[in-house]
Amino acid sequence: MVDRKEIAHLGDLVKVEIDEPEKYIHQVDEILKYFEGLDSVEFQSYKSVQKEISYEDLREDTCEEFLVDGKPLIESLKRDQNNFVRAPKMI
Amino acid sequence: MKIEISATEYLSLVRSGSISVEEFIAKTLDHVHSIEPRLRAYITLDADNALDKARSIDKKMRTGEKVGSLLGIPVSIKDNICTAGIRTTCASRMLENFVAPYDATVVSRLRQEDAIIIGKVNLDEFAMGSTTEFSCFGPSRNPWNTDYVPGGSSGGSGVSVSAYECIISLGSDTGGSVRSPASFCSVVGLKPTYGLVSRYGLISYSNSIEQIGPLGRKVEDVALALNVIAGHDLRDGTTSSGAKIDYVADIGDGIEGKKIGIIKQMMGEGVDGEVISATESAIARFQELGAECVPISLDAVEHSVAAYYTIASAEASSNLARYDNLRYGYDFASEGYEFKAYVSKARSRFGPEVTRRMLLGAFVLSAGYYGKYYLKAQKVREMIKSQIENAFNSVDFLVTPTMPILPFRIGEKIEDPLTLYLLDINTITANLAGIPAISVPMAFSSSNLPIGIQILANSFEEKDLLKAAYALEQTTNLPGVKI
Numbered sequence: 001m002v003d004r005k006e007i008a009h010l011g012d013l014v015k016v017e018i019d020e021p022e023k024y025i026h027q028v029d030e031i032l033k034y035f036e037g038l039d040s041v042e043f044q045s046y047k048s049v050q051k052e053i054s055y056e057d058l059r060e061d062t063c064e065e066f067l068v069d070g071k072p073l074i075e076s077l078k079r080d081q082n083n084f085v086r087a088p089k090m091i
Numbered sequence: 092m093k094i095e096i097s098a099t100e101y102l103s104l105v106r107s108g109s110i111s112v113e114e115f116i117a118k119t120l121d122h123v124h125s126i127e128p129r130l131r132a133y134i135t136l137d138a139d140n141a142l143d144k145a146r147s148i149d150k151k152m153r154t155g156e157k158v159g160s161l162l163g164i165p166v167s168i169k170d171n172i173c174t175a176g177i178r179t180t181c182a183s184r185m186l187e188n189f190v191a192p193y194d195a196t197v198v199s200r201l202r203q204e205d206a207i208i209i210g211k212v213n214l215d216e217f218a219m220g221s222t223t224e225f226s227c228f229g230p231s232r233n234p235w236n237t238d239y240v241p242g243g244s245s246g247g248s249g250v251s252v253s254a255y256e257c258i259i260s261l262g263s264d265t266g267g268s269v270r271s272p273a274s275f276c277s278v279v280g281l282k283p284t285y286g287l288v289s290r291y292g293l294i295s296y297s298n299s300i301e302q303i304g305p306l307g308r309k310v311e312d313v314a315l316a317l318n319v320i321a322g323h324d325l326r327d328g329t330t331s332s333g334a335k336i337d338y339v340a341d342i343g344d345g346i347e348g349k350k351i352g353i354i355k356q357m358m359g360e361g362v363d364g365e366v367i368s369a370t371e372s373a374i375a376r377f378q379e380l381g382a383e384c385v386p387i388s389l390d391a392v393e394h395s396v397a398a399y400y401t402i403a404s405a406e407a408s409s410n411l412a413r414y415d416n417l418r419y420g421y422d423f424a425s426e427g428y429e430f431k432a433y434v435s436k437a438r439s440r441f442g443p444e445v446t447r448r449m450l451l452g453a454f455v456l457s458a459g460y461y462g463k464y465y466l467k468a469q470k471v472r473e474m475i476k477s478q479i480e481n482a483f484n485s486v487d488f489l490v491t492p493t494m495p496i497l498p499f500r501i502g503e504k505i506e507d508p509l510t511l512y513l514l515d516i517n518t519i520t521a522n523l524a525g526i527p528a529i530s531v532p533m534a535f536s537s538s539n540l541p542i543g544i545q546i547l548a549n550s551f552e553e554k555d556l557l558k559a560a561y562a563l564e565q566t567t568n569l570p571g572v573k574i
Contacts, residue, residue: 014450027447057332068193078419088433
């Protein structure tokens with residue numbers, strides 16, 4: 001049974017501040033109960049899906065210039081008045 | 092001059108000089124401006140550039156310069172496909188002012204052939220939904236009854252094509268997102284084989300199942316668009332390197348002697364009576380055209396919705412982890428926040444359906460549950476692929492109703508996500524198996540709401556699939572929407 005604590009934990013895992021966990025409890029619980037139907041499937045020899053691509057089919061990994069309106073891509077980033085990309089403090 | 096024409100009619104009128112590209116684009120834009128307050132298909136219009144482009148194509152034609160094969164056809168693009176210079180919002184408050192620095196491969200290919208991009212059209216946020224009600228800009232409205240949903244997630248594509256706001260649209264289809272609005276808006280919509288069309292520049296939701304696909308008012312228009320967008324792309328390693336195919340040539344070959352399987356599990360419980368009648372009528376038409384129709388059972392379908400939503404949610408939670416609002420995004424200063432608190436606060440702008448799917452994705456991938464949900468979902472997926480392969484050993488096509496029910500009222504099901512998920516039961520099989528599927532308008536209900544028929548074919552058999560769809564289309568004589 002999904003509860004308020006579980007929703008808060010999942011919100012923490014996906015890094016989303018959940019303002020109203022109650023809104024999600026019932027719906028997420030109902031959907032997960034539906035997913036549990038997968039438990040009743042009798043599998044024979046089905047394997048999980050894996051696609052192989054041979055090394056020869058991969059393209060060369062080459063460096064290409066990427067310009068936006070004639071300027072380097074980095075100039076399209078969100079920057080502050082000092083021209084830095086600003087991030088919140090890490091510690 | 093009429094704007095309610097097909098792509099092939101448009102090309103012949105422009106080629107003969109009966110109309111100019113500028114005239115047609117100007118008239119289409121006037122129509123869009125007058126009708127948009129009622130329908131809300133477009134998120135962003137690019138009217139000035141569209142008119143400039145139209146004039147430049149007219150000039151090229153006058154001076155005998157080489158002109159691309161699409162001769163200025165007006166196109167709308169789902170707003171999760173990147174367009175340099177026009178914002179790409181994903182109908183999300185996280186990206187509402189985001190302008191991509193490059194064109195998606197499909198957009199470059201359309202531009203190379205001189206298609207004109209009129210604007211970007213509405214969707215459920217990040218393509219997660221089946222009605223467009225989860226767009227941060229509000230729902231688009233079904234042109235056949237504006238109180239009803241147009242389907243989704245590519246609802247803006249379906250509406251803009253149906254209501255003559257463009258001739259062709261590109262949508263994306265992860266679990267039916269091209270075919271659902273095609274069915275609900277009475278237009279044609281194709282989900283190509285996984286790997287036929289490049290996903291470079293499609294903002295990722297569930298990479299292992301989604302494909303870009305065209306919508307048009309006629310099957311031939313969809314084939315024409317596919318001619319342009321299909322093919323290998325060095326920028327998408329999952330694209331196939333098969334030879335280029337002309338999907339328009341021989342489209343009228345018919346389906347005499349073909350064998351069609353009717354999927355039993357998609358014709359029973361929970362399917363609207365009028366939808367069943369329309370499907371039975373399609374089966375009768377196929378038989379009259381010389382095809383043999385037989386019932387076929389795919390019992391793995393029973394578990395397809397659970398498997399699909401497990402896989403799609405898992406991939407969504409992983410794909411959407413990149414939106415931290417630091418390098419691009421909306422204006423929200425980071426001062427005073429510790430890193431995780433900032434990112435969590437910034438990401439609270441995601442809407443309810445996207446948040447719900449990220450929570451589900453985190454759950455099914457977490458320690459202790461991975462084997463119970465995700466791994467089993469992958470096995471069901473393989474089971475579906477295997478059953479589909481077996482089916483195509485004995486039949487050429489599979490046929491089902493596209494949607495099990497008729498379009499419904501806006502707001503009617505929005506608080507019941509599981510019910511909305513279950514509506515995808517007929518469409519998700521093609522995504523899980525990677526095969527192509529098309530929705531063709533078939534009939535109208537007693538309440539004048541559209542009903543579409545879905546045809547599925549084996550991987551990379553789009554040419555035959557389009558022939559079957561064309562053959563069915565020739566047996567119907569359905570009206571266009573009255574605007």
